Amino acid sequence: MSDTAKPVVTIYSTAQCPYCVMAKNFLKSKGRDWTEIRIDTDPAEREKMVARTRRTSVPQIFIGDLHVGGYDDMMALHRAGKLEALLDGQP
Numbered sequence: 001m002s003d004t005a006k007p008v009v010t011i012y013s014t015a016q017c018p019y020c021v022m023a024k025n026f027l028k029s030k031g032r033d034w035t036e037i038r039i040d041t042d043p044a045e046r047e048k049m050v051a052r053t054r055r056t057s058v059p060q061i062f063i064g065d066l067h068v069g070g071y072d073d074m075m076a077l078h079r080a081g082k083l084e085a086l087l088d089g090q091p
Helices: 018-029 043-053 071-079 083-087
Strands: 009-013 035-038 060-063 066-069
Touching (some): 009 043, 018 071, 060 071, 066 071, 066 083, 071 083
Parallel strands (some): 009 035
Antiparallel strands (some): 009 060, 060 066
């Protein structure tokens, strides 16, 4: 599968969030890029995040349109062996 077919990873984050940093570092270690949406500098984006996730904490991570959850949720998927398939665009 080509890189262009891989889903976009989106991370809602803030500047002072250690779990956001850990999530980005983990994705970087996997060679993945992401789109970061800073909710601390844009209140409208915070409202969108809460509407999409029903959560107020960060990070909130999406792979394509799939809401993965926060850092711990993403790592649980990784430990279960399911994250890489999602990152590669497999169901």
